[in-house]
Every structure is written in C-alpha cells, then in structure tokens.
Amino acid sequence: MNALEIIGLSGLVPVCVIQDAADAVPTAKALLQGEIGVMEITMRTEAGIDSIRNVAQQCPEMLVGAGTVLTLDKCKESVEAGARFIVSPGFNEKIVDWCVKHQIPITPGCVTPTEIEGALAYGIRTVKFFPANIYGGIKACKALYGPYQSAGVSFIPTGGIDQSNLREYVDQPYIHAVGGGWLCNTKDVVNHRFDAIGQTAGEAVDLLLGFTVESCTLAEKEAGAIDAFKQKVSQIFHLSVEENQIAGSVIHEPGQSEQGQLVIRTHQINRTLYYLHKRGLITQDTFEKIYPCRDKSCLLADHVIDKTTIKLIQPAQL
Incomplete structure (x- = not known):
C-alpha cells in the first residue's frame, strides 16, 4: 500500500508546526495514540527537517511527510531526512517534476482548472486544495470535480476545517482526505500537552468513521x-x-x-x-x-x- 493510499484510508492529515525537533516524536506518538498514523511536518520552522528525521528514525510506524515545501532544495532535503510524501501549497513544476521522476508521492496545491490540468499532465490525480475556506470550500471542490471526474481527480482540502465541518468534506467521493492544524494544535506541542493532541485525534477519528x-x-x-x-x-x-x-x-x-x-x-x-x-x-x-x-x-x-x-x-x- 503506497503513501497516498494510506493517506486516503486514514482520511486525516494533521499539519504539524514544530518549533523544537525534540517535540517531534512525542507529537507523533500522541497522534498514534489517537489512531492517526499520518503527519505532515511543515517547513515553516527551522526544526522541520530535523523533526522529520527524528520521526522517521524513532517512530517508523508513522507515515511522515513534509509540508509547505517551497523549493526543490527543501524537497530533496526533506526526502533525504525521511519524508515519505511531499505537500506544496501551490503548483511548483520543478518540485512536481522531481518528485514524479523519483517516485515520491506529491500533492501540489491546485485551486484552478489550469493548475489541476498541470497536475494531470504529470499523472497526479490527488491535489491539495488550500486555503479551502478562502477558495470556496466544499462547493468549490464539487464544482472543480465536475469536469475532471472522468480523470479521477480528488482533493485534500486544508484551511478552515475542524470538527464542526469535517463531515461536510469527508463524506464526498471527491475528497481523498482532509488536513489541518486543528488536529495538532501548535500551542499544545509547545506546551507539551500531548494528551490533548491524542484526545483531539481520537475524537476526529470517531467523527470520521x-x-x-x-x-x-x-x-x-x-x-x-x-x-x-x-x-x-x-x-x-x-x-x-x-x-x-x-x-x-x-x-x-x-x-x-x-x-x-x-x-x-x-x-x-x-x-x-x-x-x-x-x-x-x-x-x-x-x-x-x-x-x-x-x-x-x-x-x-x-x-x-x-x-x-x-x-x-x-x-x-x-
């Protein structure tokens, strides 16, 4: 089972902003305690790469990927550290081309037909939809799915999603999974409230199922x-x-x-x-x-x- 299939079955992708790499493994274990076996560690902090490396080495049961990947160099560095999938906020052709050639799963950000067709040209059918709440949410995903249904397009929306509207998204056949920082609150990570992270994860899984x-x-x-x-x-x-x-x-x-x-x-x-x-x-x-x-x-x-x-x-x- 490949990484993208696991993400789809998990249905939930916590977006984790980790400021101290020492917090990465406890965060991963907290998510696993809540039954979520996928985490996207963003490149928004200097600790991102070391956090991925720590999880990949010490918590192999966690499917860890890199998010907010803006450059090809950062993409390569993430994969070398152990990232098993790449997420970019937009469609960066250099990153997409390298990932496809090296068989690294990537979900580029696509919110327009032009960007979706760019992804399809590389054989990518699952794309990130970000920020979902700004670009029309589930209604926009449904509208974009219409002309691309036959191509098998699906979305991983992120931004503005939490427990209050999770069901609106995950029940739709064109939603591969949903992501968001609400599944891994940054303040909880900083303050070592790992039990709270696990509890939020578990509640989200129960709501999902x-x-x-x-x-x-x-x-x-x-x-x-x-x-x-x-x-x-x-x-x-x-x-x-x-x-x-x-x-x-x-x-x-x-x-x-x-x-x-x-x-x-x-x-x-x-x-x-x-x-x-x-x-x-x-x-x-x-x-x-x-x-x-x-x-x-x-x-x-x-x-x-x-x-x-x-x-x-x-x-x-x-």
Whole structure:
C-alpha cells in the first residue's frame, strides 16, 4: 500500500508546526495514540527537517511527510531526512517534476482548472486544495470535480476545517482526505500537552468513521454474557453503553441459531476496514482478502465477537 493510499484510508492529515525537533516524536506518538498514523511536518520552522528525521528514525510506524515545501532544495532535503510524501501549497513544476521522476508521492496545491490540468499532465490525480475556506470550500471542490471526474481527480482540502465541518468534506467521493492544524494544535506541542493532541485525534477519528449500531441479534446468552458483549463492542467501535447506543439495539431471542449478527453503520466501509485492522479486529490476511470493498456492505465472516458476526454497511448515497 503506497503513501497516498494510506493517506486516503486514514482520511486525516494533521499539519504539524514544530518549533523544537525534540517535540517531534512525542507529537507523533500522541497522534498514534489517537489512531492517526499520518503527519505532515511543515517547513515553516527551522526544526522541520530535523523533526522529520527524528520521526522517521524513532517512530517508523508513522507515515511522515513534509509540508509547505517551497523549493526543490527543501524537497530533496526533506526526502533525504525521511519524508515519505511531499505537500506544496501551490503548483511548483520543478518540485512536481522531481518528485514524479523519483517516485515520491506529491500533492501540489491546485485551486484552478489550469493548475489541476498541470497536475494531470504529470499523472497526479490527488491535489491539495488550500486555503479551502478562502477558495470556496466544499462547493468549490464539487464544482472543480465536475469536469475532471472522468480523470479521477480528488482533493485534500486544508484551511478552515475542524470538527464542526469535517463531515461536510469527508463524506464526498471527491475528497481523498482532509488536513489541518486543528488536529495538532501548535500551542499544545509547545506546551507539551500531548494528551490533548491524542484526545483531539481520537475524537476526529470517531467523527470520521461515525459508527452507529444499525441492529444486533444475539444467540441465547445469560444476562452477564450480554453485558460483556456490549462492553467489547463499545471498546472496539468506541460506542457509549451509557448512552444506550448498543443496549437499545440488542435483541435477545432464545432459540436463535448459534451465531448472532451485529450490523454497524459507518460513513465509509474501506476506511472502517483500515481502522479495524489497526485495532486488531481484522487480521492482515483478512484485510488483504476483503479490501477494497466495492459494495455498500461487507460481512466480516471470519471475525466474530462472542459468536456474533459483524456486518458493515454505509449509506447508499455515498
């Protein structure tokens, strides 16, 4: 799986401004604690290159890239330090040409048809849309997608996006992922509030996936076993038992077959498969077998919770 595919499955790209390279690894670990395995370290500070190097060497499970790359020299320096993808705020042909020739994933900033066609000429179909809030937001992305849909264009909008409008973007088929500094607040980094960074990341992932219980039928179980089942589902899907998100959907029917079924509604099945694999519910073999899922539902037949199979569904309009 290449870097761009991982970014798309992650759905979230924290834009990290790090002023002290010693803070890079704790920041990366905080994001990983919140289940985000991608980070874009900007070149806005002198610590940018060393920060990338530290994360690449000490936190290999993190997909680290360089952002705000303005020159070819800085691009080369970033890659040498360990950056696995490059992000530029605009379409810099020298940077794009070098990255394409050296097979380095790059998402150049493109907000006009001319810039998009420049990217397409290099075989680049996923571009950065920045600053999204200034250039028309999701409406502009939709309008630009229209003539370029057949070319497979998708966007990574950044700027003016946070938890309040995240869903407006990520539910659209032309949005590859979303980025932003709100996922990695600079003040939190400076003040070493890494727990806060992890919490924000985790909340964003839960919002991204949008798990709800559509239905649940259980084989005959004792009351204690049902409670244990609810707790396991709550832990895996980050659903609150106290709010009856699970309890209100559980049906206990004596005499049922040996296996029940839990139906989970999610905003995007393939992203869900990616995150459930990271959470350990889906093995690598199973993930490779069922990904990508091209339907609006997916039965995880090989994985059960207390003799209860799991079925994922997503809204038909997506």
